[in-house]
Amino acid sequence: MPDPATGRRRNPATHDAILDATCVLLDEIGFDKLSLEGVAARAGVGKATIYRWWPNKSSLAMEALLREVGPTVAFPETESARHDIENQIRKLAKLYRGKTGRVVCEMIGLSQFDAETMRLFNDNFLDPRRNAAKQVLLRGIQNGEFKPDLDFDVIFDLLYGPIIQRMLMRHAGIDERHIDLHVALVLDGITPAKTNIELI
Amino acid sequence: MPDPATGRRRNPATHDAILDATCVLLDEIGFDKLSLEGVAARAGVGKATIYRWWPNKSSLAMEALLREVGPTVAFPETESARHDIENQIRKLAKLYRGKTGRVVCEMIGLSQFDAETMRLFNDNFLDPRRNAAKQVLLRGIQNGEFKPDLDFDVIFDLLYGPIIQRMLMRHAGIDERHIDLHVALVLDGITPAKTNIELI
Amino acid sequence: MPDPATGRRRNPATHDAILDATCVLLDEIGFDKLSLEGVAARAGVGKATIYRWWPNKSSLAMEALLREVGPTVAFPETESARHDIENQIRKLAKLYRGKTGRVVCEMIGLSQFDAETMRLFNDNFLDPRRNAAKQVLLRGIQNGEFKPDLDFDVIFDLLYGPIIQRMLMRHAGIDERHIDLHVALVLDGITPAKTNIELI
Amino acid sequence: MPDPATGRRRNPATHDAILDATCVLLDEIGFDKLSLEGVAARAGVGKATIYRWWPNKSSLAMEALLREVGPTVAFPETESARHDIENQIRKLAKLYRGKTGRVVCEMIGLSQFDAETMRLFNDNFLDPRRNAAKQVLLRGIQNGEFKPDLDFDVIFDLLYGPIIQRMLMRHAGIDERHIDLHVALVLDGITPAKTNIELI
């Protein structure tokens, strides 16, 4: 009976104001201390309006975060897959050194205690990045840059696991020198031997 | 000014009761539904007593979890550092597939929200493990098994980062096949080239 | 800034439930054992709702008590101001010997701990009674029953102060014999001397 | 079996330190906000020591208050009972205008909700004053200054009730002019008529 085309349409300005406020507060006080009450006040919006469109804090924060960092940190597409990977990881490391890194840490932290946040994080953040990385690796294989029999999951974890660990554990900064060394070691490890032989 | 030898002594039974209650509740309802109010009630303890000894929920949970994880997974000490590392990581992976893994995830999660908790985690959990690993790598270098100029932090992150990422993100299990592949790639990467040349 | 015509309206049932619970608890356990926590629980109301409308325990209790005391004890209006005062005070004394006396004592008690509560008490209880008394005294002056230069505040305190003291200190009951004696002494003292001379 | 004359004697310095701290805090923050915790800290004394010697806050405050104001505001003893009363009341009014007045108000306030405080207040504060006043009135009667048939309770309430009311209700200050007027009216009322006739 209720015609879906009936009644007032959703106001996109409101939607944006909410995400803007969420971003600002995420930066200022972090995910842990973020409250929907605070977001509503900051955005000049009724709390009910937030609850109408997002089921919980995690999904709101996730949408705000994704809007900021973009769907992925885009891989450049040059003729060298290796350079593309190196450049993307350098950009990612730079991003993670900033406020985005803190928010990602908190999202991962919360995910350990809340399955729904984990699902959102994987579906919206991690998987697209994994897929993008996979494309580049496949391109490298087709190029002959990388060994054809590599296990994609293993390489993905070797490329990104160390960065995540560094960011989460804080035992050391995510500086470029370390990144370059570790990426070099991994990519060298998947570069066909004949290349090395040719070099001898 | 406050003479430590004065006043009533701290009651260890109370301390234990609080940590016990924390463990139980962490298990039953998870970290983010955990309330100090609830812990106090469960432990039969005044809230103030908890606040006297722990600055916040995270530190309390961390101390409770640290009690749960056993001591460092010892590195076997054979004549081959490589085999020692491979074996230790296989055992570690096995441990992380069980309840300990769950606990470690939660400890890492907790650390994201409080610096003091992070410090507790690093001091009591991570550092001992890092140091043990360092010893084996040094042994390997002295043996000539590993390149002499390797950056320890990079190798540590490459060996353990992928496992941590896999465990935290849940995108894939920590199965032995993947572990073996990634460890092989890393250790190959730090094995001196002359070994390879001899093989040719 | 805050438009009063916006937002959900205050629920009068809640307001009443809070005052009802306060009265009951005041009766059952007394003021200094009264807790807002307890009132909230008894009224089936959130604590914040109480704090939204009353600044502290005293004001809440005062408002609850003010509901209990009836309107001003009316002064009868005959041709003799003296008789009117005597009759009103007799009626007042009777009232104060009952439950109302108990309540008035508590209101005075409350007022000692909070200026706002004192203000409430003066505005809503004391001032109307003082003004009514003032009218009768003025009438008596115009009649020639009372000296024209009397200080109203002094007379008010002399008429009612002794009753209040007796009621608050409990050192003696508020019996009619004492009332009559003290009122006679005061009113004699403000009755013009010529009357006495005529009697000689 | 335990000889009461054995063991260490009570330290009078401690006793004084506690009362001193109580007085200071009573002045600074009033009876309502006074805490035994605060007294102990201020006096440099263990809480248990206070609880050893006083059953509750009221009795501690009462003892401190009585030590400050003395057992009574002494009546001067000249040949005129009337002047003695006038002077004592002027001194009392002055006392009540200061911090002592505030504390007395709070004690009366609390007495409305706590029978034990009421008892302490009557026994230790009010009764001695009533008795002293009674002596002076009797002296006045024997002098022939006052009528021989006066009702002591009525006069006491007329002399002190107005001051108490003024202090408790705050509707007006306890200034000397009003005091003098009301005392004059009462004392005139109990002065034998022949005196007046002689004056004519």
Added chain:
DNA sequence: TCATAACCGAGACGGTACGTCTCGTCTTGGG
């Protein structure tokens, strides 16, 4: 002279209530 008993400070402890904050739902009036 020296054991004994009470005194004393410090402060841990189980509690209760405080006053504040946020949650998620609801009601209201106005687009």
Added chain:
DNA sequence: CCCAAGACGAGACGTACCGTCTCGGTTATGA
């Protein structure tokens, strides 16, 4: 039907005191 404002029940937060309870150490007899 959308929205801002904000009342509401619920309940955790972290703090302040309550009154009781060890502690270790300190006097002051009286055996």
